Each structure stands twice: as C-alpha cells, then as structure tokens.
Amino acid sequence: MIIVDNALRAREAAGRPIRVGMVGAGFMGQGLTNQIVNSVPGMRMSAIYNRNPERAVQVYHYARLGDVVRAGTVAALDEAIRAGRPVVADDPSLICRSTLIDVIVDVTGSVEFGANVFMDAFQHGKHVVMMNAEVDATIGPILQVYARRHGVILSACDGDEPGLQMNLFRWVRGLGLTPRVIGNVKGLQDPYRTPTTQRAWAERWEQNAAMVTSFADGSKISFEQTIVANATGFKVRSRGMSRGVAYNGSIMDIHQLYDLDELRDLGGIVDYTVGPSGVKAFILAEHPDPKQRHYLNLYKLGEGPLYPFWVPYHLVHFETPNAIARVALFGDNLAPPMDGPVVEVCAVAKRDLEAGEVLDEYGMYMTYGEAANADEMSRGRYLPEGLVQGCRLLRAVPKDAVLTYDDVALSPGRLADRLRAEQYERFRGETWLSEHLAASPAALTPA
Secondary structure: OHHHHHHHHHHHHOOOOEEEEEEOOOHHHHHHHHHHHHHOOOEEEEEEEOOOHHHHHHHHHHOOOOOOEEEOOHHHHHHHHHOOOOEEEOOHHHHHHOOOOOEEEEOOOOHHHHHHHHHHHHHOOOEEEEOOHHHHHHHHHHHHHHHHHOOOOEEOOOOOHHHHHHHHHHHHHHOOOEEEEEEEEEOOOOOOOOHHHHHHHHHHOOOOHHHHHHHHOOHHHHHHHHHHHHHHOOEOOOOOOOOOEEOOOOHHHHHHHOOHHHHHHHOOEEEEEEOOOOOOEEEEEEOOOHHHHHHHHHOOOOOOOOEEEEEOOOOHHHOHHHHHHHHHHHOOOOOOOOOOOOEEEEEEEOOOEOOOOEOOOOOOOOEEEEEEEHHHHHHHOEOEHHHOOOOEEOOOEOOOOEOEHHHEEOOOOOHHHHHHHHHHHHHHOOOHHHHHHHHOHHHOOOO
16 A cells, blocks of 8 residues: 555654554564564554463564563553563553554464454454454454444454455456456465475474465465455355366466356355466456446456456565554555355364364364355354364264364353354344354353
8 A cells, every 4th residue: 555655654753653562473473573673664563462472572583673571561561662662461461451552463363362352452442453364254243343332443454365355356446347256366275284294384484384284275265265255245156165276377368267147146256266376366357338348458458348457476464564554544444344244164074073073273184164155154054164173073074074063062161152153143133053052061061
C-alpha cells in the first residue's frame, strides 16, 4: 500500500511510532521483528510474549537488539517501553493490558490460545493483526462481532495469502471488473505428508515441521481460502476445492480450468492449483462493458470473457507491517468476513483412525483439512480441522473420511468450541452445536 510509507515516516518524524506487541516468537515472528526493527520507520516492536521466554529474547537478538527486559507485571512492561528497551512479557495478558501497546500481532497458529488472547485484547481496547489463519478460518466471524463490540479491529495481514488475495481482489474490483475465481497457487499437494516426511525441508529453512506439513498436506491453503471466501461471499465448487489440480500452462490460459456459467451461478469461487510457476495468487474476472473489453484486449489481457490478474510472490513478514499500519493509522480491515461463515475447514482422516485415539494437531500425523461450504459442514456435522487437537475418538474412522462431532469427545473446556457454537447460532440460526456441547459429558470431563 503506497500511502502507508509516507504515513509511517510522518509518525517517525512526530516521535509517535506505532507500538507493536507480538504473541509468538517462531520463524515468522523472528522475521517480522527483524523487519520492524531494521526496515520500518514509525513502528516499534515494543513487547513479545512466547511460551519459552528465552526464544523471545533470541528473536530480539536476531534483530540486533540487546538489553532485553523481562516483565512480570504491566507496570514493569510499561516502564521498559517508556525507556525504549525491548521487553519480553511473562504472560500475554500483560501485552493486552498495557496502555502503551497499540496493536497486537498473533503469530502462534493456535486456535484455542489465539481465541483467549484476542478476547483479552478486545476487552482492553487493542487492535489485533492475525498471522494466524487457523483461528480466523475457524471462528473469525464471531470474533469480529466481539472486536466491533469493543470498538477495535481484528484483521488479516498483508503478505500472507489471504491478505495478498484480498488486496488483488479489491484492486481488480476497483477497476470495474467482476471477480469470479480467487486462486492460490502451491508448489506441492499431498494430503498424507507428515512431520517425518517434511523434517529435512523444515530443518533446512529453520521452520517448524508441523507447520511445514500443514502447507504440504493442504490444510494451510484450506484455512487461507476459507478466510478469502468469508470475506467475499465466494464458495468452493466442492469439498477440497480442486484438490491441487496440476497446471503447467500459461496464466493467460488458466481460465480453461473453469466453466463461466458455473462460476456465475455460484457467485464466484475460491480455489487453488499446483502451478503455474511464477504465480502465487491469481484472480479471473469478467467485465460487463464491451467497450472496456476492447481496451483489455488491447492491453494484452486477451479476449476474455475471463481476464487473468496475478501476483508472482508473497513476502509475508516483509509486508505484514503494512497491515499493522493500515489498521492503526487508517482503520482498514484487510479481510473481514462479510457475515457468517460461507466456507469452513473440515477434518479428514490422514490414515485409518481407531476408537480411543486422541487426535493430534493439524499439520501432524492423523488429519488434514479440506475447505467445504458451510451448508455441507452443518449438514454433515463436520468437525473443524482447527479444533481437532485433544479430541478423543469414540469410534474408528477410515482413511480419507471426514470426521464429525459424533465421532469424537471434544477436548474439555475450550473457549473456541463455545465461540463456534455461538457463531452457528448467531449467523445460521442453528442451535445443534450448542445443544451438542451441553449434552455431551465428554466435552466437560477430561479424557
């Protein structure tokens, strides 16, 4: 966003930088901290929380900041921020409650933990930027309700795929075209990948093997496309989207994968492909004006009726500060859901699962996620991929079958379960999930 750079320089000149509190200090948090500290005027990485505090200290050191303070109270946190010293919080609530933090960035990827942090942040008047597609795709619509209730913004981020695609969507729509396909491009798709198969690649790039697995098995892209669907009202053609159909042709011809009448009937779709190379995200859009179609042809976009627009890269943490600035300075929410969920991410068995097993997290060995339209999710009582961790199987589930709420005893006492039930009741008028939670003693008793 070109306007952001001048606005940030003005804040730097005025001595009023945006003060960021970050929750999570993994690979992306490390890159984001380095970017803010060394390349972004008008912004400060003021405080970090991580389960392992030493890791947060290391992230500061990676960005060439020393003299790091550990804070166990809000007063100690604020004192360090006033002194311009980098501070590590012993608890995320300290960052949420500090009056010297303007925006919180979540880079954890955890649904339950994220939900608790967000609700605390909202109650203390904090904007939140998410590098956490999992929580957004699972309970984003109801979290937006709470954010608005407290007069704050809950936003996706620039750089990551949902923000990247929404920037392109808003730009194409601003040109007067009607988007019909919003596509995400992968280099690999294999639903049966595990942290074991991905360990070498993860170690090479100093990343978490489970997170890398969620990229490879399709879970992450399902979360990402769900966010875009909910922000645009677009659907998926079928569960799993195109399941990573391989496409090695020109981006100019990718429209051949789609039937325009079907796209119009659906009102537009989100999708993903494996390839083409040199493309990270694309939009196929049509123009209602034949005079403008003549110009689009002149400008080398072809004869239509679907015209391609694309971005060749996504730079994640390099661009995330733009989202922070858009939220803090302009009140701009990058990808807010239009209403309730249009698409969600269901859990699918990665192998034959046996009764009594306790499910591990997404990106692990037992499940992968697929995007499905919310009507199908509700009708089938599908279990969301974002809520699988800690659920105990009540019966066997075969490989590649979708897991349902009736297949599991939920991990007990989770805020995210209650919020999703509220989300269904508020936006869909459905009470079955609330009734299921209330009636299930397994949801209240530890396994």
